[in-house]
Amino acid sequence: MAFYRSHVLVCVDPECLAKGAHEVVDALQDEFIAQGLNDEIQVLETSRIGGCGNGPELMVYPEGIHYVGMTPDDIPYLVEEHFLKGRIVDRFREIVKPVVDEELGPLRPKEVRVVLRNCGQIDPNNIEDYLATDGYQALGKVLFEMTPEGVIAEVLKSGLRGRGGAGFPAAKKWQITRDVQDAPKYMICNADEGDPGAFMNRRVLEGDPHSVIEGMIIGAYAVGASYGYIYCRAEYPIAVETLNIAIAQAREFGFLGKDILGTDFSFDLEVRVGAGAFVCGEETALIASIMGMRGEPHPRPPFPSVKGVWDKPSNNNNVETYSNVPQIILNGADWYAGMGTEKSKGTKTFAVGGNVVKPGLIEVPMGITLREIIFDVAGGIKDNKKFKAVQTGGPMGGCLTQEHLDLQLDYEALTKAGSMMGSGGLVVMDETSCMVDIARFFMDFTQAESCGKCTPCRVGTRRILELLQKICDGRGEDGDIERLEDLCFEVSRNSLCGLGQGAPVPVISTLKNFRDEYEAHIYEKRCPAKVCKPLISMEIQPSCTGCMVCARNCPVEAITGERRQVHHIDDTTCIRCGICVQVCNFNAIAVES
């Protein structure tokens, strides 16, 4: 076996890869060969050293020196200094460039990490790291000290509800599957996280896969299931790979397979990978996809808990739900129920995006207010602009406003306010967002993802989109708002699955909270947020200094004027791209509506 005096670990998780980690690996290998060091120093690819926000990053052992923000051009200097001369290069070290993980940084104010506690802290590809943080102890406790009924009672007491969005109590679902007289029974983990902007589950699968697997095994023991599927979307190749490694290691250690930990309980599972269909996140569509069919939903009942994959009872929960379970068993239901509101217990992960100072992944106790999330955890609105709306629950959620900021976050409160918990995407919008445009954007998404099986969703979403497009284009007419309301009602009420039922929600909620904006578009032919291009125009103010920057940058040459003279924009040529507004140094170009 070769003996290396030094090892260089290069982080190759998605963030670092996106920043060019492979090029850094190649450059390192080339340079070690060039310097004749390739027999002495080994380059290894790993995941998550801890500073991905400032990646590509590498760790040199045995010294334990962490270098960040590396580019291939830095490598020859680094190799010469560190590996040939033995001098640490301070300017590449993280102390020089503070670590900012854009997804999951250090604990923020008001955050409580239960599901995300191990993410970024342990090596997901090494089961021993998980074992060292009390991993699989809950499974041991369950198998040796608790009955299946006892497990269900404990989870029921904890108040854990489905984190996929609907919020059905997890233990009640387990009880239904347990009570069905049929065999075999299956466990399903819904890892088809398709909502744009939501990546909480990806982070858990990539950072702490064993917590999900352990939760599934405990659930399997409780419901009496013998086999399980984790249905993961194909857009997450690293999560799939991490899961497969974790499952193999769990088998090796006797946590999966026959006679787990020497008991007579057997359970095994596999990963099923999707092929790109948003609707497969709906449970009956997901089950159809597992069975090798088109991912089209079926009417419920029968619910999957009774008749699921291969027509057998199948318990289906989401990634975050399962990964809460080991913690509940270990720390007790009372600990978990101590967090949150009366009906929504524990914590919830959110992916906060949009116009906030600190976007990214957060985990907060239920019951926190939207104001606390936006202004304390996410740092407030960017560029000192005004808060306008927050969209919760993904493309089938609603837009909430100023008046909802002090809402205590739980399943009921959000539904009552006209939105929903959803999987946990939060898109924060400032005063520059046009709510009709936002509704159109989400409708564009849902109509494209409609599977086409039922008419209300297939045709209805298309018609709603056309109406919204018409209004954004300035062709809206009297009666369009009423037509939209009627259509939304019919599509919600008559669609087969959650996709169609939820698709009109962004429209309904913006119609309710921002009706004046719709009216302005239709009756006054004006877009108050100055977003919808057919309804705005650019005008140069008298404060123009005639510097000619705008004229040089205009892609359609719509701007004319002499040097040091006020310029003019030809409205018929102008395409309203907004470049002139961005490049003007004197704020002399106004967007009129």
Added chain:
Amino acid sequence: MIARTIERDVSAIVQEAVEKHGAKRDALIPILSDVNKALGYIPAEAFQEVQKQLNAEEEHTYVSKSQLFGLASFYDMLSTKPRGRHVVKFCENAPCHVVGGKSVWDTLSDRLDLKNGETTADKKWTLVTTSCLGLCSVGPVVLIDDDLYGNVTPDQIDEILARYE
């Protein structure tokens, strides 16, 4: 990928996929995904071959050609049309959109002279949009084959495209 199509026999590719995932109904999506990966798309011969190989195994796994085509047309990642040697996937979702995705898309579309779903005449490039890749904190995101590019700006496009043969 096109070069490999000529060299490798469709039936060998299908056989490899069937052996890996099993000759079962529920293995159809992984089998078709593998074929799609190896050939860049699923040609008509491949459907025939999958059908032949699966139906030969056991009687109860009978699959029809329409079932196979139904799968390929339903799932976005499976293609029944030939694709270029390099597939450029662009994330068009809200989080990438608000951080400047549109101008990246316009530049890509302009440089490759392609609209969404089109392939260049020399079969080098295919340009498509993709569902959210969940990498929203490094958006805009472009995926070329299996290479991921984050925080992409329009002025990087030429340099990125030049990396591909």
